[in-house]
Amino acid sequence: MAEIDPEVWQAVRLSLKVAIWATLAALPPGIFVAYALVRWRFPGRQFLNGLVHLPLILPPVVTGYLLLLAFGPQGPAGRALEPLGIVFAFRWTGAALAAGVMAFPLLVRAIRLSLEAVDPKLEQAAATLGASRLWVALTVTGPLVLPGILAGAVLAFAKAMGEFGATITFVSNIPGETQTLPSAIYAFLQIPGAESSVVLLVLISIAIAMGALLVSELISRRLAAWVAGR
Amino acid sequence: MAEIDPEVWQAVRLSLKVAIWATLAALPPGIFVAYALVRWRFPGRQFLNGLVHLPLILPPVVTGYLLLLAFGPQGPAGRALEPLGIVFAFRWTGAALAAGVMAFPLLVRAIRLSLEAVDPKLEQAAATLGASRLWVALTVTGPLVLPGILAGAVLAFAKAMGEFGATITFVSNIPGETQTLPSAIYAFLQIPGAESSVVLLVLISIAIAMGALLVSELISRRLAAWVAGR
Amino acid sequence: DDLTVFAAASLRNALAEAAASFTAETGTNVTVSAAGSSTLARQIEMGAPADVFVSANPGWMDRLEERGRLVAGTRRDLLGNRLVLIGNGASPSSLGPDLDLAAALGSDGRLAMALVDAVPAGIYGKAALTRLGQWENVSARVAQTDNVRAALALVAVGAAPLGIVYATDAQAEPRVSVLYRFAEDMHPPIIYPAAAIAGANEDRARAFLDHLHGDAARAVFLEHGFAPLTDTPDG
Amino acid sequence: MTLSVAIRHQLPGFALDVRFDAPPGVTVLFGRSGSGKTSIVNAVAGLLRPDDGRVAVDGDVLLDTARNVWMPPHRRRLGYVFQEARLFPHMTVRQNLLYGRWFAPRNARAEDPDHVIDMLGIVHLLGRRPAALSGGERQRVAIGRALLAAPRLILADEPLAALDDARKSEILPYLERLRDEVAIPILYVTHSAAEVARLATSVVALQDGRVIRQGPAAEVLADPGVAPAGIRAVGAVLTAQVVAHHADGLTEVRAGSDTLFLPHVPQTAGDTLRIRIAAQEVILASKRPEGLSALNIVEGEVHSIRPGSGPGALVSVHCSGGTLLARVTQRSLATLGLAEGSKCFAVIKTVAIAPEDIGG
Amino acid sequence: MTLSVAIRHQLPGFALDVRFDAPPGVTVLFGRSGSGKTSIVNAVAGLLRPDDGRVAVDGDVLLDTARNVWMPPHRRRLGYVFQEARLFPHMTVRQNLLYGRWFAPRNARAEDPDHVIDMLGIVHLLGRRPAALSGGERQRVAIGRALLAAPRLILADEPLAALDDARKSEILPYLERLRDEVAIPILYVTHSAAEVARLATSVVALQDGRVIRQGPAAEVLADPGVAPAGIRAVGAVLTAQVVAHHADGLTEVRAGSDTLFLPHVPQTAGDTLRIRIAAQEVILASKRPEGLSALNIVEGEVHSIRPGSGPGALVSVHCSGGTLLARVTQRSLATLGLAEGSKCFAVIKTVAIAPEDIGG
Ligand SMILES: Nc1ncnc2c1ncn2[C@@H]1O[C@H](COP(=O)(O)OP(=O)(O)OP(=O)(O)O)[C@@H](O)[C@H]1O
Ligand SMILES: Nc1ncnc2c1ncn2[C@@H]1O[C@H](COP(=O)(O)OP(=O)(O)OP(=O)(O)O)[C@@H](O)[C@H]1O
Numbered sequence A, B: 001m002a003e004i005d006p007e008v009w010q011a012v013r014l015s016l017k018v019a020i021w022a023t024l025a026a027l028p029p030g031i032f033v034a035y036a037l038v039r040w041r042f043p044g045r046q047f048l049n050g051l052v053h054l055p056l057i058l059p060p061v062v063t064g065y066l067l068l069l070a071f072g073p074q075g076p077a078g079r080a081l082e083p084l085g086i087v088f089a090f091r092w093t094g095a096a097l098a099a100g101v102m103a104f105p106l107l108v109r110a111i112r113l114s115l116e117a118v119d120p121k122l123e124q125a126a127a128t129l130g131a132s133r134l135w136v137a138l139t140v141t142g143p144l145v146l147p148g149i150l151a152g153a154v155l156a157f158a159k160a161m162g163e164f165g166a167t168i169t170f171v172s173n174i175p176g177e178t179q180t181l182p183s184a185i186y187a188f189l190q191i192p193g194a195e196s197s198v199v200l201l202v203l204i205s206i207a208i209a210m211g212a213l214l215v216s217e218l219i220s221r222r223l224a225a226w227v228a229g230r
Numbered sequence C: 001d002d003l004t005v006f007a008a009a010s011l012r013n014a015l016a017e018a019a020a021s022f023t024a025e026t027g028t029n030v031t032v033s034a035a036g037s038s039t040l041a042r043q044i045e046m047g048a049p050a051d052v053f054v055s056a057n058p059g060w061m062d063r064l065e066e067r068g069r070l071v072a073g074t075r076r077d078l079l080g081n082r083l084v085l086i087g088n089g090a091s092p093s094s095l096g097p098d099l100d101l102a103a104a105l106g107s108d109g110r111l112a113m114a115l116v117d118a119v120p121a122g123i124y125g126k127a128a129l130t131r132l133g134q135w136e137n138v139s140a141r142v143a144q145t146d147n148v149r150a151a152l153a154l155v156a157v158g159a160a161p162l163g164i165v166y167a168t169d170a171q172a173e174p175r176v177s178v179l180y181r182f183a184e185d186m187h188p189p190i191i192y193p194a195a196a197i198a199g200a201n202e203d204r205a206r207a208f209l210d211h212l213h214g215d216a217a218r219a220v221f222l223e224h225g226f227a228p229l230t231d232t233p234d235g
Numbered sequence D, E: 001m002t003l004s005v006a007i008r009h010q011l012p013g014f015a016l017d018v019r020f021d022a023p024p025g026v027t028v029l030f031g032r033s034g035s036g037k038t039s040i041v042n043a044v045a046g047l048l049r050p051d052d053g054r055v056a057v058d059g060d061v062l063l064d065t066a067r068n069v070w071m072p073p074h075r076r077r078l079g080y081v082f083q084e085a086r087l088f089p090h091m092t093v094r095q096n097l098l099y100g101r102w103f104a105p106r107n108a109r110a111e112d113p114d115h116v117i118d119m120l121g122i123v124h125l126l127g128r129r130p131a132a133l134s135g136g137e138r139q140r141v142a143i144g145r146a147l148l149a150a151p152r153l154i155l156a157d158e159p160l161a162a163l164d165d166a167r168k169s170e171i172l173p174y175l176e177r178l179r180d181e182v183a184i185p186i187l188y189v190t191h192s193a194a195e196v197a198r199l200a201t202s203v204v205a206l207q208d209g210r211v212i213r214q215g216p217a218a219e220v221l222a223d224p225g226v227a228p229a230g231i232r233a234v235g236a237v238l239t240a241q242v243v244a245h246h247a248d249g250l251t252e253v254r255a256g257s258d259t260l261f262l263p264h265v266p267q268t269a270g271d272t273l274r275i276r277i278a279a280q281e282v283i284l285a286s287k288r289p290e291g292l293s294a295l296n297i298v299e300g301e302v303h304s305i306r307p308g309s310g311p312g313a314l315v316s317v318h319c320s321g322g323t324l325l326a327r328v329t330q331r332s333l334a335t336l337g338l339a340e341g342s343k344c345f346a347v348i349k350t351v352a353i354a355p356e357d358i359g360g
């Protein structure tokens, strides 16, 4: 096996950072959007639903390109955010944004499914006891959809770890800044004779993701038992 | 807007065919694997779970490459299946396989979530009435997870429509055989100045997927109402 | 302070080595971002913080030049490459200039190439085959990949009996053998142009470009199988 | 506080159309399965939005479709004991019990949790989750949860149906205390005549989504026409005053000029009691019977005789403490020669007056 | 067929340890909330796997932990009416009802669906989904679903708790018919003394997960020590034979040498009846009373007197038709001078014998 390049560890650390931040940052809007899609009827609901699914439907490269158009240094969102000190273009934050966007549909779907399974009778019971909609959401609906949120977060994390097309298109492949594991794997794949590095990186990817999966399964089992009160 | 090339329509038709078949073909094993993961405790359960998530974790190119190694003309699976007349390499079937594999984790997760939400008390009730495990699964569990299956199928279809990396790596890009919409989009993206074709193809992709989403939302609403008996 | 180089993915390692010697000489850290030329070009167009761009084909560099993103006078052709027909063990050992590709592919073999209308290696290959009068016969048999390395992989794993790739790729893959080297005049010249990008670090970018054209770098490129070009700077 | 309800609502195959007032105290909704009891309670709670209607607690309008007023459930401040417990599965019993308190206004009159927990006999369950409770335990926790929400209106849909008699007789006095001490309306669904008799201030009898009879409990229960109650529910409610507690465990009470003996009651001398005497437990005699184990013999006059469709007849007897009802066979009436206006004696067993039929 | 049950199971905070045999007919599990009734039924159904135990129906072993035998629930062929209906939400009422029939063996003795549907009064609900049913309607469908599965064992966990009296008295005769015509054991959980008296062939009284009393219904019900039943459940069951139906709607029956009159019963002359006479509804007299509306006066001898903790005492009276129980006040006993061995007369109102207390 090839000696392990410091760049490899950099990519591992960066990928973890990107995937964790992408997942964490996607959670609040993911929960909100899932809630809105399930519980509210508003004009544009179907449009929002479509928008959420877009990153799944489009080739990742297109998503990345659209992100570049919007959040790039010349893009409208990029220019609007820059004075606030928020810069995505060619930063690890942009990689996280790309990964988060790509993972978003998975997150939303998982939460939606769980939300749809919550018994409205329990929410009604909470309401009769004086809990406003917000409190019901926080104390009853929320805990009951936790398994769905976790499932969504795991999917999102896995997806964020594996995201490549949108990331490299949006923020390029800058070692230490935006070169995630998949980008590194891609780069090595393009280089004559770098197969052993590819294998190493793939194994590292798998190891990390499997670890995360295992932990999540454990948590999820406990969570499900907790929610069901078993 | 550019005139619409007949190749474009070919790609549209092919993408639809590939996505539909990928979804349909992934459903039975997806349901089975989800059921096994939720309801059975067996050695290797965590391994299976990891395997299912693998396509999400790995960059699509790697998945495509692994498929090529396994199902290519020289691959062990490819050779084993060839005498049976089952060939994936450079065929639309291979594109469907790649799309199905990439969509598989999404499908399984959605079904798992729904399965976990089915009240075991209803299954017990069915068992006391004489229904064997299989019958319980078919008459009680099955119908109750239909919304989850549909949600999973929608995700899978969307993903299959957008899948690019694994597909092109595994079955390459053969117009009329394996050139799906994302492949076509990618090709145009590589050509300086071909942006208008890209826009056209992206719009077509979006239109198809949104249509599918809308239909699925309608069905899903009915299904949910049906299952809940409302 | 530092220098960011956007480079076609296949140049990553070679450039990294050349950059290391530059860093040793000047103390300037160089970061190489490797991706598809089209991706990088679009990013530069959109304001990516690149100081130097090395493209795998002139087309994208032309586009940046048109849009005024290059530092005038810094564009130079850096490297050349050769196109080869490869096969794996199962293929005929060599083909003459009168090659019959269709026959060599057998009844259902595929010819692996990069996208023939979009990716440079594919474009060159298609041009060469057209020149050789073979394109008509094989166009329906071509399996196009998103990049040339994927075409190489198809041949390497035996999924396709034949493929057209760069000589540099063939050299690095022990599972394939070169069956035929296309003459350089059969296709537009394979050129990797390099240029400095307009921005903050133009001086250092020029220095780096000079370094790439210097002897140390040439040796590195040669070692990786590329053909350093000895053009003089234009303009 | 008075709850006034007027609701019209159409479901496929079922039409609800009711209008009634619930004065302070317990208003029992009485009626056969499927007659619309739960629907009414849901409408009061704000969980069912009727096509048409008005629900108000005194001046406070909870719902008025005509004026497009609809107060969301969480602002109605109700304690709703659901027909199926609806406990929160992810919370412990304690958390379930205290849930409503988070949202109760600071100054709301709140029940003492320890007291309620004690009364319901659930202290050993506090740390458990609902999934680990038996059916009756779940129902008790649900009762506690509603009581502890400091509600200004209590809705209870068959709250005691899953409980054994002993447990019921621990909870009923508590509900009575609530009814009497706190002037909040309690809307109470039950099929149990004993609960009606014991708790009801007024009764609303329903049939197929309509009110067929409503009024003070004593009146409605004395009405043999209230079919849904079932013949066994018919009985009269006498109001009596505690005179003294005797050493042998009996309590002497006075209803009008008559003295009755009851099994010991907790009320103190001077307190007023409601005693339900089921019509079927009264024996009539033409002359004062002697040598009987029944301690309570009341003199009266036959006021009316309504023959039933079967062998029985319902006889109402005016006596000094009020009107008693007696169900006897027509054969006995003939044998005894009793007719309207006859003087007669009513025999009531002391022990036949069940603890759950005596309320404070 | 006899069901024999021996189960030991430990839950956090609750230990179940019971052993009893359920002969053909109805075995009632009786006990306070949380005493372990549902747990036992679940173990018989195969839904709870006890730590230790054996459950067998005649020779057919459903569970034997010692020999590692465990028959899965679907092969046990039970009709289980759950405490909470557990209807399938995605099926119509009709589909719910007929679900078990798919799996019943071809030759199984099956109830007639139309008859069951009619008896339960759910014909208008057949096309609906469970979500559109009231609580009682749901429970009725659950009863029908269990009955129509052609079970060889019926488990019913408080099946009638959510139903009104009128509905109960439509379903009870049906259960009686099942009990008598089909020799299958029915394990029946209820808190209602009336249901126990009417249906029970034998009774298993539970307390804190243990059997405190078990035996034939008549015996257990006559035992004032059966605390969980509550004092009001105490009563005697007399076996009597129908003599004649009279024109005035009364049925004359003979219990030993005594003649009793009951409200009309459907049985024909010569049939045997079980009549539950609650102890609190019996009045004792020292000499034969006259001029009373009560038609049934039975001569007997005081066999035993057990003073209760309160003002009452339970008196058992041997008479020719069996042993009667009477709850009277100790004060009355003193007044009347009744002691063990005294001759006395028991007065029983005809109408106090409720229809649900008379079973075939
Ligand atoms: N998972 C559990 N963990 C701990 N205790 C439990 C669990 N499930 C049930 N119990 C306890 O077991 C006891 C028996 O429960 P069971 O449901 O059999 O009672 P039951 O007699 O049916 O009562 P009810 O009349 O209230 O339905 C109860 O005290 C209950 O709290
Ligand atoms: N969604 C619905 N669609 C049609 N009919 C309905 C629906 N929900 C309830 N009903 C009917 O409305 C009637 C009243 O229901 P409700 O639950 O108020 O009855 P209830 O008096 O509480 O009965 P129970 O004593 O059985 O609980 C019932 O006949 C029921 O079948």
Ligand code: MOO
Pocket: D327, D328, D329, D330, D332, E293, E294, E295, E296, E348, E349, E350, E351, E352
């Ligand atoms: O009790 Mo009666 O009232 O015998 O007729």
Ligand SMILES: [Mg+2]
Pocket: D037, D038, D039, D083, D157, E134, E135, E136
């Ligand atoms: Mg109801």
Ligand SMILES: [Mg+2]
Pocket: D134, D135, D136, E037, E038, E039, E083, E157
């Ligand atoms: Mg129970």
